[in-house]
Amino acid sequence: MATMRKQIEYPARFYDFEPEREQFRADVLQGLQEPRKKLSSKYFYDDEGSQLFEQICDQDEYYPTRTELSIMQAHAREMAEILGPRCLLIEYGSGSSTKTRLLLDELSEPAGYVPIDISKEQLLGSVTALSLDYPDLEVLPVCADYTGVFELPRPGRAAASRVAYFPGSTIGNFEREQARHFLHQIALVCQGGGLLIGVDLQKDFNILHRAYNDAQGITARFNKHLLERINRELGADFQVQHFGHYACYNPERARIEMHLVSLCQQTVRIGEIDIAFQQGESIWTESSHKYTLASFAHLAEEAGFRVERVWTDQRGFFSVQYLRAIVG
Ligand code: AVI
Numbered sequence: 001m002a003t004m005r006k007q008i009e010y011p012a013r014f015y016d017f018e019p020e021r022e023q024f025r026a027d028v029l030q031g032l033q034e035p036r037k038k039l040s041s042k043y044f045y046d047d048e049g050s051q052l053f054e055q056i057c058d059q060d061e062y063y064p065t066r067t068e069l070s071i072m073q074a075h076a077r078e079m080a081e082i083l084g085p086r087c088l089l090i091e092y093g094s095g096s097s098t099k100t101r102l103l104l105d106e107l108s109e110p111a112g113y114v115p116i117d118i119s120k121e122q123l124l125g126s127v128t129a130l131s132l133d134y135p136d137l138e139v140l141p142v143c144a145d146y147t148g149v150f151e152l153p154r155p156g157r158a159a160a161s162r163v164a165y166f167p168g169s170t171i172g173n174f175e176r177e178q179a180r181h182f183l184h185q186i187a188l189v190c191q192g193g194g195l196l197i198g199v200d201l202q203k204d205f206n207i208l209h210r211a212y213n214d215a216q217g218i219t220a221r222f223n224k225h226l227l228e229r230i231n232r233e234l235g236a237d238f239q240v241q242h243f244g245h246y247a248c249y250n251p252e253r254a255r256i257e258m259h260l261v262s263l264c265q266q267t268v269r270i271g272e273i274d275i276a277f278q279q280g281e282s283i284w285t286e287s288s289h290k291y292t293l294a295s296f297a298h299l300a301e302e303a304g305f306r307v308e309r310v311w312t313d314q315r316g317f318f319s320v321q322y323l324r325a326i327v328g
């Protein structure tokens with residue numbers, strides 16, 4: 001069922017489906033009461049978490065953002081040609097929209113731009129800046145959990161096609177079946193068009209290990225911030241200093257697994273519920289899957305796409321891929 005839309009004042013056409021706190025509480029309690037404790041990585045991204053993630057992207061060790069940006073800078077024109085004139089660009093998890101600007105600069109008469117993001121403050125900030133810099137572009141922001149069901153706004157101008165943009169290798173944060181389902185939903189939305197997606201590639205695990213264990217400890221702060229958010233929003237009493245950041249590459253599953261490890265035996269109260277932790281017990285907070293070109297092509301095909309074009313950097317660390325929707 002589609003989420004109810006709330007009215008807010010600015011900008012005039014702002015579609016607000018921001019997830020409710022009750023859902024957050026239910027997900028947190030369910031995840032922490034499972035035999036293997038876990039929290040969904042989507043809850044990292046409140047306004048503070050989104051800012052911490054921006055800081056991660058600036059760390060020397062975190063190569064994905066910089067590498068993807070360099071691919072976009074080198075090939076945005078060719079990408080825009082493939083996307084074609086008058087497309088409606090729909091960005092899933094738009095964040096600061098930095099990479100999107102490279103694309104918007106090259107697109108021919110886009111019918112509109114629909115940035116979708118869970119962080120309202122960041123969405124409003126980037127939309128305000130974009131509207132100033134691209135006065136002719138119709139921007140239709142949607143505040144939502146983009147993995148859920150929500151109404152897609154219609155632009156004033158008729159679109160020749162719908163093209164989704166999903167940069168940053170956020171697809172890596174989905175479990176395989178979830179990824180297949182999510183990509184399939186996009187294939188249905190973008191029939192006749194396609195998806196431009198950033199996909200992080202498998203590489204030397206030492207490089208991966210450093211990327212998720214940066215020397216400045218920003219990734220550790222980002223991880224622990226989730227507990228601070230639960231304290232603040234759900235009235236919990238996590239002693240954040242009693243949890244440690246742990247991120248390690250699992251070569252068999254080709255993914256970074258990120259955890260918060262309890263440094264002592266302790267009990268945490270969330271509202272009326274007590275959650276017990278053994279020393280060394282972990283909360284699994286995120287997986288970040290790394291693909292080969294072949295393994296991602298296989299996933300894309302299962303989801304209703306055909307890989308039409310792949311751009312990579314010289315080291316083969318990261319890829320940007322255009323997938324043609326072939327469902328329907
Ligand atoms: C958003 N996502 C692609 C990031 C990643 O690399 O999996 C999130 C992240 N987690 C720790 N560092 C960055």
